[in-house]
Structures are given as C-alpha cells and as structure tokens.
Amino acid sequence: MPWTTFSRLLNRHPVRPPDSGISRRKSLWENIHLDPWLLGLLLLLMSSGLLVLYSASGQHAEMVRGQALRFGVALAVMAVLAQFPPGTFLRWAPLAYGVGVAMLLAVELVGDIGMGAQRWLEIPGVIRFQPSEMMKLATPLMVAAYLSRTGMPPRLRHLLVSALIIGAPVVLIAMQPDLGTSILVATAALIVVLLAGLSWRLIGFFLLVLGAALPLLWMNLQNYQRQRVLTFLNPESDPLGAGWNIIQSTTAIGSGGVWGKGWFEGTQSQLEFLPERHTDFIIAVLGEEFGLVGMTALLALYVIIVCRGLWLAAGAQDTFGRLVAGSIILTFFIYVFVNVGMVSGILPVVGVPLPLISFGGTSSVTLLAGFGILMSVHAHRRLLPR
Template sequence: MIKRRLWQRFVAHLDPVLLTLLGLLLLVSLVVIYSASGGNWFRVLAQMTNILVACAALWIVANMPLHYLMRAAVPAYLLGMVLLIAVAFFGEITNGARRWLNIGVTTIQPSELMRIAVPLMMAWYFEKHEAMLTLKNYFVATLLLLLPVALIARQPDLGTAILIAASGFYVLFLAGISWRIMLTFLVIIMASTPFAWSTLHDYQRHRIMMLLDPAQDALGRGYHTIQAIIAVGSGGIFGKGYLNGTQAHLDFLPERTTDFIFAVYSEEFGLLGNIVLVSLYLFVIARGFVITANASTYFTRLMAGSITLTFFTYAFVNMGMVSGILPVVGVPLPLISYGGTSMVTLLLGFGMLMSIHTHKKLVQT
C-alpha cells in the first residue's frame, strides 16, 4: 500500500497521454540515431543520458506549482539577458559564431534558456496587466521579445533567434493583439527587407540564395540541401529499410545525427514512416491545444499555447529545411535529433504543460 501511494505521488502530475506520445518520439530518436551514427552505441548511450536528464527536468517542473512558475519568470529572464550580454563580450568563438559561455566547470549556450524564459516573462507581464491591456502593454511586451532576439541574432544564431521570436509572437497573438497592429508590423517588416538583407552575414545570404537554386554551388553551400533532398526522395513510399540508407551510410549526408536526421529517417522509412512521425507530432500538438483550452488562468493559457505552437514551429522548420522548402537555419528535429541542450529545453516546456494541466488553480503571489 505504501509503495502504491508513493508511486501515485510520483506520477500524480504527469499527463499519461502526453507522456506516452513523448516516449514514442524519444524511442524513435534512439532508433534513428543508431542508424545515422553507423551503429555507434556510444552516441546512442549519450542520447539516452540526455533523455534521462531531460526527463528528470520534466518531472521536477511538472510537480512545480504554478505560482512557482510565475515567480521564476522575472529571475529567469534577467539571468538569461545577463548571460547573453556576457556572451557578447566574453563568449567563446566556434565556427565563426560567439554563442557559448565558459563558466569554469562547463560551457553553456544561454540562448537556449531564453526559449523558455522569453514566453514565460511575456505571459507573466500580460497576467499582471490582464485587467486593462493597452497598446502600451503590447509595445512593452514586444520590447521584452526583441531585446534577446537581437542579441542572439548578433551572435549570429539565426535559427534560435527565429524560434524565440516565434514563441514571443505566439504569446502576443494569444494575448489578443489586434489584426491591424499585426498587419502594420508585417508591412514594416516587408518594407525593411532590403535593409535587413544588408545586415545579414554572407553565409546567411548564401543560404537563402541556395534555397532558390542549390545546384549553383552543388559541392559547396548547396551541398547540404541537395544531399538531404536526394535522401528524402530516394526513400520512396516504403523506404529502403532500417540501416539500409545509402546517403547516410556512405557519408554523403552531413550532420546526419543532428540537423539532418529527418533525411536519414525519410530514406529508411519512406513516405509511410513520415506519415507515422508527422502523426505523432500532430497528436502531441493536439494534446497541447487541449491543455491550453482547459487552462484555468490567463497566464497558463498564454504559456501553454506558446509552448505548443513553438513545438510545431520546431518540427515545421526542420522538416521544411531538410525538404528544401526553407533555408538551412540549424534547427534540430524536436525530440529526435541528437543533443542535450535542445532536449532539456523541450521537455522543460512539456513539464510546464503537465503542471498547467494538473495544477488547476493558480495561487496569486
């Protein structure tokens, strides 16, 4: 009886439907990474370690009362901003980008923290001003979003900047920003495109040009896109079979365990496998929307909706990038690609979703 009660307390704040769907995606991750790495068990075990750490983070956050999440909003945002500023001055340069900060015992990528901290901060801000939202409030919230996005884009890390901008936009949208304001912003963005193009780094402009015609530099900047498209197309309807993909196993496909792992999956499992994978993603997103619709407060609705829509953006951008319909921006396939930082960030978000679902009443502080 005691063991049963302990087990019930352990799983009390875990949503079984969402947990099952996430578990299936994580299982797919281990299976595909084994193939993409050429049967490298050390890479698989490293991914299992990443998953265990991320699941521990999910459980901790899922058991965290909602007023604790609200309390964490401002400190997390301020800490993230301080770390981003520190990266700008003292960050380590790798492959021409200054994204990592050495804190002695390890190196961290502060931009990953902002994937959670930015929508959390914006949701907290709108919660505090829910009674009377004005144009000023939307302006302040937009400023809270643009500051970290500008610092991250400057590193440069366009992929992460786009994802954080998307997560913040979703909070603005769910908070009820008017269509006229959104259309005004869209017109301003379109009008500033020539200026924005001139501020891009050379490699970013080349990536956009490669989207239009990757064959113009087939062995250089267009190589990633061409090889990924070949892998996806050669899978056909049924795929070539597990461990039988030629693009990956003959070393044609670069970054095959991280950004381009979807190409490995598509080649081996084909269109039918893609339908299964996309269905899993859609079920996760649908469950997220159910939790969002049933959220009990303004803060939790904004946060749950942003987490769900940002997860959709992750998947859409990566699949579009690998399929050749979007430029290469270095976004991993969520819960499938190898990597610890992204895995922890994503499962932290799902831990928040589970907390929102199981802690119905928000205690005001």
Template sequence: MINTWTRIYRRNKRRRGRLSWESLRLDPWMILLLLIIMGGGLVVLYSASGEAKRLVEAQAIRFIAAFFIMFAIAQIPPQMMLRWAPVFYGAVTLMLIAVDVMGYHAMGAQRWLEIPGLFRFQPSELMKLAMPMMLSAYLARRSLPMNWKDLGVCILLMIIPVGLIADQPDLGTSFLVAATASFVILLAGLSWRIIAFCAVVVAAALPLLWLNMHGYQKQRVLTFINPESDPLGAGWNIIQSKTAIGSGGIYGKGWMEGTQSQLEFLPERHTDFIVAVLGEEFGLIGMLVLLFFYLLIVGRGLYVANKAQDTFGRLLGGSLILTFFVYVFVNIGMVSGLLPVVGVPLPLVSYGGTSSVTLLAGFGILMSIHTHRKLLPR
C-alpha cells in the same frame, strides 16, 4: 448487487490511477507520446550515426536527465512561475550579455558560457523558456486584448534578447525565441489594425535585416532559392537531402539500408538532417507515422493550454506547444528544400542534449499547468 459493487470497484480503481498521476504532476498521455518519439529517434540515430553506440547511449542518458528536469519543473505551481518570471528573464538576459563579453568561441560563433572545469551551456536555449514566461506574466496582469502600449512593451522585451542571440550569431535560435514571443502576443489577442501595422513594419524591415545578415546566412538564402547554382558547395547539403528523401519512395529502403546516409553523401545526418535518413530508410510511410505522433503531441498540448484556468497558463502553454510545432515544421521544411537552412533540430530525434533538455522542460511546464489547475479557484 454484484454488478453494483463491480462498478464501484472499477470506478475507484480508475480514480486511484488518476490520483497517482496527478500526485506526480505528470500527464500520462503526454509521457507516452514523448517516449514513442524518443524511442523511434534512438532507432534512427543508431543508423544515422553509422552504428555509433556511444552516440546513442549519450543521447539516451541526456533523455533520462531531461526527464528528471521535466519532472522537477512539473512540481512547480504555475503561480510560482508567474511570480518569478521577471527574475528568470532578467537573469538569462544578463547571461546573454555575458556571452557577448566573455563567451566561449567555437566553430565561428560565440554562443556558450563556460563553467571552468565543469561544462559549457547556451543561455540562448534558456531564453526559449524565459521569453514566453515573461510575456505571459506581463500580459496576465493586463486587460486583454492588448493596446498599443502593451504591444510596445512586449516588442521591446522581445527585441533585446533576440538581438543578442542573433549577434552571436545564431539565426535559428533567435528565430525560435522570436516565435515564442510572437505566439504569446497573438494568443493574447490583437486588433486587425495592429496586425496590419505589424505586417507592414516587418515587410519594411526585411531589407535592413538582409543588410545586417552575415555572409554565410545570405548564402543560405541564396542556396535555398537555387541550390543547383553551387551543387558541390553550398547546395550540396540540400541536394543530397532531397535525394535521400526521394529515393526512399513509399516504403523506404529498410533500416540501415540507405545509400545516401550510409555512404556518407548526406552531411549532418545525425543532427539537423536526420529526417532525411528517416525518409530514405522508412519512406513516406515512416515520415507520416512520425508526423502523426508529432501532431498528437501538439493536439494534447493545445488541449492542456485550453483547459488552463488563468490567462498566464493559457498564454504560456499555448506558446510553448506552438513553438514545438515550429521546430518540426522548420526542420522538415528546410531538409525537404521548402525553407532555408537555419540549423533547427528535429525535436527529440536529432542528436544533441541542450535542445532536448529545453523541450522537455517546456513539457514540464505544460504538465504543471495541467495538473495544478484544480488547485486554482474556479
């Protein structure tokens, strides 16, 4: 009798715990993994920034603000996102046009809109969310796998903002926006004929893309092929980055004991190249631990997307978490010399507020898909 009541008490306790998280529309496992990544990121940032407490504090404040945004987005039902996706997409596209006409110019690029007396922001970051939402909403109302007409509409919806972002110029963000759209299209299902046709078109477009690239973008590609051709100029970043990672060995030199980073040989060490600092100070073991937690996040995100109860949730959730994987893959690939440098930050580790807010907003969408699924008809 006592054992029976004990089992009932434990079962009800577990249910109350689940209900509390569901009532907040949050996924406790995803929250835990994100906090681990962000906590470790702040530790590495402190060393990479030369013990600059103000940068660490600013990053922590941005994380807190991003968490509130994630929580707010998690409360929005996926069906409401489905209805408002075209409006969101249209508004962000208009912002990108406004950037082209009257955007704030800095560091050789025109990527920001300025609210006088308040702040500046990059509308291209919002397109990382608006693009998959728009394509997922469009395809959710179509029969899948898609036909040629639907594919053409999706490509048109993708090309317009990607072209506007590339013209700013911002090759890294335009690539990520194109990746979010491509993942939605692939997850929707394509015949092998369509895949083969798209592959031929992309291959044929590469020479045209090269001709329209800016001079510094071409230099990045050439430096990727042979960084030693200009070791004190364009090849400096990648050479120092690979030196830092290699010198860390298996166990690393110890926190704040790296030579390439602490002696300022490594440029952009607190932003795009922060993983080189991690590799030098914590070695192969530290890199593998970071990758392990990233893979856990990706796995959890794919699980959430797979359990979604409608096409919109599956396409949107799958594209968002796969884009997160692209962030990790491209950043580590470019820092280790496996990919050209395109200016993609390491998620939730590199210093910067805009990308962190966008990423956590995406996780808010994933949590909304996960926690609202029981409210949908089975």
C-alpha cells in the same frame, strides 16, 4: 481562424461536474502531476529518436547512450517542474529572463567559439551549454508574465514593452551569430502576444512594418546567411558548395521511396554524403531508410502530441497559464515545421534541430522543461464554483 478567436478557445473554463457527494481518490498520475498520455507520446518520440540516431551516427553506441542520458535528465527536469503551480513560474519569470540575458552578455565576452560562432558557455570539467536555448522558454514566460498583469487585449504601450522584452535576447542571439535560434525565440514570444488577443488590424500593421524592414534586415545579414536564402531559391546554382546540403537531403528523402531502403541501408547517410545527418538533417536519414511510411508515422506522432498539448492548454484557468501553455505547444509545432521544411527544401536552412530526434542535450532539456510547465498548468487547475 483569427487569433482572437483562438485565444477565446484557450480562455474556456472546465465545466464543474455534478456534486455526487463522494470524494474521488486521485490517481497516481494526478498525484505526481504528470499527464500519462502526453508522457507516453513523448517517450515514444524519444525512443524513435534513439533508433534513428543509432543509424545516423554510424552505429555509434556511445553517442546514443549519451543522448539517452540527456533524455533522462530532461525527463527529470520535466517531472520536477510539473510539481510547481503556475504561480511559481509567474514569479520566477523575471529572474529566469534576467539570468538568461546576463548569460547572453557573458557569451559575447567570454563565450566559447565553435564552427565559426560564439554561442557556448563552459564551466571547465562540468558542462558546456548554449544560453540561447534557455531563452526559448524564458522569453515567452517573461512576456506572458507581463501581459497577464496588463489586461486583455494588450494596448499599444503594452505591445511596445513586450517588443523591448523580446528584442533584447533576440538581438544578442543574432550577434553570436545564430539566426535560427533568434527567430525561434522571437516566434515563441510573439505567439504569446498573438494569444493575448491581438486584433487582425494590428497584425496587418506589423506585417506591413516587417515587409518594409526586409531590405534593412537583408543588408545586416551575414554573408553566409544571405547565401542560405539565395541557395534556397536556387540550390543548383552551387551544387558542390552552398547547395550541397539541400540537394543531398532531398535526394536522400526521395531515394527512400514508399518503404525505405532499410535500417542502416541508406547510401546518402552511411556513405556520408548527407551533412549534419545526426543533428539538423536527421529526418533525411529516416526518410531514406524508412521511406514515406516512416516519415508519415513520425509526423503523425508529432501531430498527436500537438493536439494533446492544445487540449491541455485549453483547460488552463488563468491568463498566464493559457498564454504560456499555448505558446509552448505551438512553438513545438513550429520547430517541427521549420526543420522538416528546410530539410525538404521548402524553407531556407536556418539550423533548427528536429525536436527530440536530433542529437543535442540543451535543446532536449529546454523542450521537456516546457512540457513540464504545460503539465503543471493542467495538473494544478481547480474546479470553479458554480
């Protein structure tokens, strides 16, 4: 389906029901501006994540409690953001974007180094976080705020300004280095541009430019990033080194069969053959212990969440709301696709966690903050006059 057609679907307005002359009392969910179906699905997903994490962490109860606390904070952030009308986010977008870029610059100057990368800021005794996670939301918000004021579809000069908005945080994140997050930030913002009604002609032109730039991009990759791409093409070339992660994850998934080996019974994960089993490769733990049935159930849950999110996004009544809501839910889908793809060996390993399943605090807050904005767009819509 062309992006212009998809954007028209998101551009539809809800039909005004006949005037019955009787004012309808708002339900509890309408009063608190939360969508009960989406909230229930997210709670089910987070509960599944805690279940898998308990096994993936070697039955580390403290890690699970910490993750549950982070989910609680993320849910509170989601509920708070859902109370604000979309116009508030339109006004806040430049400030959030500017603060995010400033924090990325601070990471380059005084950021903490861990696992060979400089990605974190720390307030001693208070919090340690990754500013790049914030940009997954701030960048598409800023692009949507800009394009919503320019008229649809965007003209070439608007696309150039959008490219500058996207490029600044993407380059700073790539310098940390964090290729996976930089790609996700760029993708989230580019979805906004596509939903704005970009023509197929321009899409084809930009794809050609990207293809021509691939050799230059390859030359500027870090050695370990090049190795990831080469390993993706042939993981058996270095089975005990760079290919270890992909080989062990695909072995774990395959050994689970249809029904799985059972909770806590996975050999690849429990015997610590599987790397990063509580973060990026956690779905391999689920595949080994719960088999094809468990993985299918989880992926079906993700699909239902995406469908519900698209339904909510389609009800947005203004350009900014449509662009932001569409970007949030489609980016969520891409997170899932990239993680499952890299763990199953059909995409290179780029360090993308599985949404609301992998261990992590900042990413959970960012994801549920996005869902809070999505619920805000839906909850604050108004019936249009005839």
